[in-house]
Amino acid sequence: MNDIKRRDPRSEWILRNRLHPEHSTYALTHATGIMSEWIGPTGVKRKNPHLVGFIGPSGLRRIDRSGLQSSQQTSVKVQVDIDSRRFIQINAPSDYIVVVPELPGGRFSAQDKDLFGLAQQLASKHSETTAVLGVILSPLKDTALGEIGMDRVYFADASEFSDYDPEAHLQQLTAIEREFNPLYWLFPEQTSISADLGRRLSVKLKVRATSNVWQLDLDTLIATCRASGGTSDLYRPVSRVILALAECAEPVSDTRHEAKPIDQAINAVDVIKRIRNLGAVSVDPAKVALSEAEFILSGGKGIANWDAFHELARRLGATEGASRVAVDDGHMPRDRQVGATGTWVTARVYLAIGISGAIQHLQGIQACDKVIAINTDPGCDMIKRADLAVIVDSSELIQSMLDQLQQRQEEVQNVA
Amino acid sequence: MSRNLARLHSSDEVSVTVLVSIGKHPVTGRLRRADQDARALEMALGLSDSEPRVIYAGPLNDSTEPALRGYLGMGVSELKVLRQSEQNDIVPALSGFLDNSPSSLILCGSRAELGESSGLVPYQLADALGYTLVSNVAVIEEVTATLAVVLQALPRGQRRRIEVVLPAILAVDTASPVARQVAYAKASRGFINCVVTDAAEDDATEQWHYQPARKRPKRLKIIKATSARDRFKAAAAKAEGTGGQVLTSVSAEEGAVAILKVLKEEGVLKT
Numbered sequence: 001m002n003d004i005k006r007r008d009p010r011s012e013w014i015l016r017n018r019l020h021p022e023h024s025t026y027a028l029t030h031a032t033g034i035m036s037e038w039i040g041p042t043g044v045k046r047k048n049p050h051l052v053g054f055i056g057p058s059g060l061r062r063i064d065r066s067g068l069q070s071s072q073q074t075s076v077k078v079q080v081d082i083d084s085r086r087f088i089q090i091n092a093p094s095d096y097i098v099v100v101p102e103l104p105g106g107r108f109s110a111q112d113k114d115l116f117g118l119a120q121q122l123a124s125k126h127s128e129t130t131a132v133l134g135v136i137l138s139p140l141k142d143t144a145l146g147e148i149g150m151d152r153v154y155f156a157d158a159s160e161f162s163d164y165d166p167e168a169h170l171q172q173l174t175a176i177e178r179e180f181n182p183l184y185w186l187f188p189e190q191t192s193i194s195a196d197l198g199r200r201l202s203v204k205l206k207v208r209a210t211s212n213v214w215q216l217d218l219d220t221l222i223a224t225c226r227a228s229g230g231t232s233d234l235y236r237p238v239s240r241v242i243l244a245l246a247e248c249a250e251p252v253s254d255t256r257h258e259a260k261p262i263d264q265a266i267n268a269v270d271v272i273k274r275i276r277n278l279g280a281v282s283v284d285p286a287k288v289a290l291s292e293a294e295f296i297l298s299g300g301k302g303i304a305n306w307d308a309f310h311e312l313a314r315r316l317g318a319t320e321g322a323s324r325v326a327v328d329d330g331h332m333p334r335d336r337q338v339g340a341t342g343t344w345v346t347a348r349v350y351l352a353i354g355i356s357g358a359i360q361h362l363q364g365i366q367a368c369d370k371v372i373a374i375n376t377d378p379g380c381d382m383i384k385r386a387d388l389a390v391i392v393d394s395s396e397l398i399q400s401m402l403d404q405l406q407q408r409q410e411e412v413q414n415v416a
Numbered sequence: 417m418s419r420n421l422a423r424l425h426s427s428d429e430v431s432v433t434v435l436v437s438i439g440k441h442p443v444t445g446r447l448r449r450a451d452q453d454a455r456a457l458e459m460a461l462g463l464s465d466s467e468p469r470v471i472y473a474g475p476l477n478d479s480t481e482p483a484l485r486g487y488l489g490m491g492v493s494e495l496k497v498l499r500q501s502e503q504n505d506i507v508p509a510l511s512g513f514l515d516n517s518p519s520s521l522i523l524c525g526s527r528a529e530l531g532e533s534s535g536l537v538p539y540q541l542a543d544a545l546g547y548t549l550v551s552n553v554a555v556i557e558e559v560t561a562t563l564a565v566v567l568q569a570l571p572r573g574q575r576r577r578i579e580v581v582l583p584a585i586l587a588v589d590t591a592s593p594v595a596r597q598v599a600y601a602k603a604s605r606g607f608i609n610c611v612v613t614d615a616a617e618d619d620a621t622e623q624w625h626y627q628p629a630r631k632r633p634k635r636l637k638i639i640k641a642t643s644a645r646d647r648f649k650a651a652a653a654k655a656e657g658t659g660g661q662v663l664t665s666v667s668a669e670e671g672a673v674a675i676l677k678v679l680k681e682e683g684v685l686k687t
């Protein structure tokens with residue numbers, strides 16, 4: 001189709017001039033032909049407001065831009081949600097940039113996504129045919145690989161090794177190095193598995209890793225790294241192995257990629273293992289620092305029975321937190337206070353019992369994913385913040401939760 | 417709390433070496449013992465009654481000596497110094513020295529507080545010496561003549577138990593127990609002994625330059641909206657406007673069921 005835009009200055013002029021004798025006919029053909037919008041001569045979108053909207057019940061023309069309301073008479077514009085992101089397909093990659101994401105809990109972290117963004121920027125700077133290869137070493141729950149920015153993806157056979165198995169993982173990576181000879185290796189810095197692997201690989205490849213990168217100039221390839229234990233910035237030419245911090249680049253947002261699995265066989269050499277993973281150790285939630293706890297049970301002035309509260313925290317396996325009033329009243333130690341003058345918590349689940357949700361308290365729980373509130377006052381701010389709120393008396397609810405947990409435990413024991 | 421470090425059996429002759437460096441106070445900038453290295457020494461001191469060997473490679477002068485004495489003040493009588501200039505790469509010196517007088521367990525910090533702070537030294541040493549390496553060690557649970565069992569620190573205060581074959585390098589994390597305080601008398605009594613080693617110039621660093629840390633720019637929320645209405649909605653949206661579910665006039669039992677269900681879905685409830 002020939003989609004070169006051709007101007008018709010005469011019809012444009014007639015359309016602009018409402019006094020022109022032919023104006024109404026032109027406007028009509030214009031309206032029926034290209035709808036109410038068209039691209040003006042300067043490339044700006046023009047709209048004819050007389051042709052949009054509908055006549056409302058009061059007899060006035062109504063334009064609702066949300067598209068929620070429309071009159072029955074007007075022809076229904078079929079809305080097709082076309083993905084406006086560009087789809088990028090690389091058939092025969094000439095070079096590779098490899099990213100080894102951390103995948104905490106089998107999902108891409110924000111840092112992983114930033115790294116794929118950085119990898120795509122490096123790739124497009126290098127050449128059209130440079131592909132970003134994601135190396136997945138552990139079981140993956142996410143499915144949207146192309147949107148994150150992977151042109152190719154390699155799944156290591158995760159059944160062969162556990163989540164922490166640096167020696168076997170390193171063999172996989174060296175096999176990839178042999179097979180693809182990537183331009184760059186990217187690892188998320190300050191993570192428990194990938195950062196360790198990145199350092200092992202850099203030593204193995206005899207490449208001095210560029211660590212703690214938080215900014216990369218794509219033109220000069222000078223990296224800005226946090227050095228001296230975080231007190232200075234080191235500017236240095238980037239090396240082949242890059243360990244990058246969170247927010248080192250914007251994640252991929254306006255392109256989609258193929259995420260085609262690698263069909264080549266990657267043969268990793270077996271090694272004699274000298275590190276054995278004996279598995280996770282159950283930690284006492286009461287001793288986990290409040291700022292790192294994953295699940296916090298927090299109590300405020302609305303708690304009458306503190307013994308039951310502690311018992312509930314123990315049964316749930318939650319780390320205990322408190323509002324300032326609870327701390328001031330001496331029910332909880334000072335290091336358990338959540339909020340502006342206490343600890344800023346990062347818990348995934350925050351269960352608040354009898355806390356009103358003062359702004360100083362809410363500040364401390366900004367980073368929490370799921371907030372559950374229990375309060376007798378349905379109008380308090382904590383309820384507004386909560387994903388689930390229950391309006392009941394705290395003592396009754398705690399007792400009821402304890403009973404149900406007890407019941408479950410007995411059921412499990414009976415089954416076993 | 418977790419000072420329950422394993423004691424070595426006297427029959428196992430596992431020699432322990434601790435690698436230390438110069439630290440810098442993050443606020444005042446004063447030189448001091450490095451926090452993670454001090455924790456590593458603390459761990460080694462808890463392992464056995466015989467004194468661990470403590471080695472430092474780097475410049476020795478009037479400004480670094482008081483900082484190094486901090487380690488002596490923790491109760492070791494001698495500190496070995498492999499004297500290097502500031503420009504030197506310390507890894508060849510350390511690996512050369514440790515090759516000649518090996519040690520089956522080497523403890524060190526994960527990241528230095530001065531210079532590049534890349535955290536690569538333990539990895540390079542492990543590679544040069546052919547040792548096993550475990551990073552982010554929080555606790556040493558058990559050491560025998562051939563094996564060590566350690567707990568590794570994971571995010572969110574979690575721990576993983578790892579069995580590692582000796583000889584090994586254990587890089588200690590800030591999750592490990594805090595180091596004891598420095599006793600001034602012990603610090604001034606201890607010996608600092610220099611050992612002659614060869615020096616290797618670190619020529620990669622010529623093009624590097626350091627600057628005081630810049631504050632990282634705050635990431636802007638980029639709104640990709642096609643219409644003015646979407647842009648307005650994104651700009652005017654309230655942060656907390658998620659509109660959660662509110663259960664009013666329910667009994668305590670029903671409330672408890674609903675909460676336990678959510679906790680179960682989120683995977684925080686183990687039973």
Ligand SMILES: Cc1cc2nc3c(=O)[nH]c(=O)nc-3n(C[C@H](O)[C@H](O)[C@H](O)COP(=O)(O)OP(=O)(O)OC[C@H]3O[C@@H](n4cnc5c(N)ncnc54)[C@H](O)[C@@H]3O)c2cc1C
Nearest residue numbers: 300301302323324339340341342354355356358376377394
């Ligand atoms: C400078 C400054 C800094 C501060 N910093 C902090 C901070 O860091 N952290 C912090 O938490 N606070 C902080 N505060 C205090 C804060 O403003 C509030 O006073 C405090 O958070 C309120 O605590 P609360 O929600 O436990 O108590 P209240 O506001 O008294 O709320 C008690 C809630 O419990 C409910 N309730 C009562 N009985 C029951 C029942 N039987 N069952 C169920 N619900 C019941 C009530 O409806 C009420 O909503 C700070 C204040 C100032 C001035």
